[in-house]
Amino acid sequence: MRSKYLKSLKAAVLSVTVLLLGVGVSFAAQQVNLVARPATATMPDGSIVPMWGYAxxxxxxxxxxxxxxxxxxxxGGWSPVVITVPAGDLTxxxxxxxxxxxxxxxxxxKVPTSLVIVGQLGGGLGTPTYKDGPVHAPQGATWPIAGDTSGPTFTPPTQGPRVQSFGTEVxxxxxxxxxxxxxxAGTYLIESGTHPSIQGPMGLYGILVVTTAPSGATAGTAYPGVSYAADVPLVFSEIDPMQNNAVQAA
Known part of the structure; x- marks a missing residue:
């Protein structure tokens, strides 16, 4: 899948799990500890780019x-995370x-954040956190002769609140x-649900693989009736050094 963010704040993230060859199903509550923190990424040319990421x-x-x-x-320490769990509940x-x-x-x-699993309900999705809408100053006509202030004045309507976090805000x-x-069972994209057009490109994303993993001589179960021996999780993303430096300095 490709995620496109607003205007110049853009990132594309693609998560894929390649399943290779090979049954049992487990349904139990699982837990994972994650931390969202600043990090850096070293580019092929040696430049260092500020990032935010999960660990x-x-x-x-x-x-x-x-x-x-x-x-x-x-x-530099920045890398998307890969979480692998059997089918069932996850905290x-x-x-x-x-x-x-x-x-x-x-x-x-001090930057708030949240977490969503694309295509899955949970994590507080549907109970967003709002912030006040922007205040726009009155504006005169944009076409009058220089120095002419006799034209009408437009007073913009009051702006409603804007969503800051789509899930439970931390x-x-x-x-x-x-x-x-x-x-x-499936492979899902994990990403920040707070200011996604900023926090996504900054690096807050990863993969969730829901599967019964192989164990010893026992094949894994990708989906009901589909077994495999090994899997390769892949994450493709874009990094814009100019954008990330601007966010870090804001």
Missing amino acids: CNGIVSGSTAVCSAANPAAV INLTNNLSFAPIGSATAN ASGATTSLTWNGLR
């Missing part, structure tokens, strides 16, 4: 969910460490448990 944050006792970086060897304990001081400022920005410095019930 695995310790194993939850009793859970068989697996969390790992898509690229554990990434220079993600999301810690928000998105707090950083812009260049030249001693005051840290404040900077807080940890919140987000739950999805009855996940079915």
Whole structure:
């Protein structure tokens, strides 16, 4: 799938799991600890780009969910995460460490965030957090002769509130448990539900693979009646250094 963000704030993320050859189904509640935090990514030309990203944050006792970086060897620490769980319920304990001081400022920005699994209900989806709409100053006619102020004045209508977070919002410095019930087998995109046109391109995305993974000589189950021996999760994305530097400095 391709996700297109607004105007110049654009990123494309494609998540695919390639299933290769090969039954059992497990339905149990699983938990994963994730942290959203600032990071950096080193580009092929050696330049360093500020990023925000998810990272695995310790194993939850009793859970068989697996969390790992898509690229554990990434220079700078930024990599999309890959979460693998069996079908059933999933709770993600999301810690928000998105707090950083812009260049030249001693005051840290504290950025709220949230998390959505594209195509799945849960994580507070449907109970958005709003912020006040922008205030537009009155505007005169745009065509009068220079210095002529006798034309009409247009007073823009009051703007309604704008959605800030599409799911349960997690404040900077807080940890919140987000739950999805009855996940079915498949490969899904994980991404921020807060200011998606900013936080998505900054790097807050990953993959959720819902499957019965192979174990020893036992084949995995991708979907009912479809078995496999191995899988390869792939994440394709775009990074715009100019955009990310502008966001980091804002």
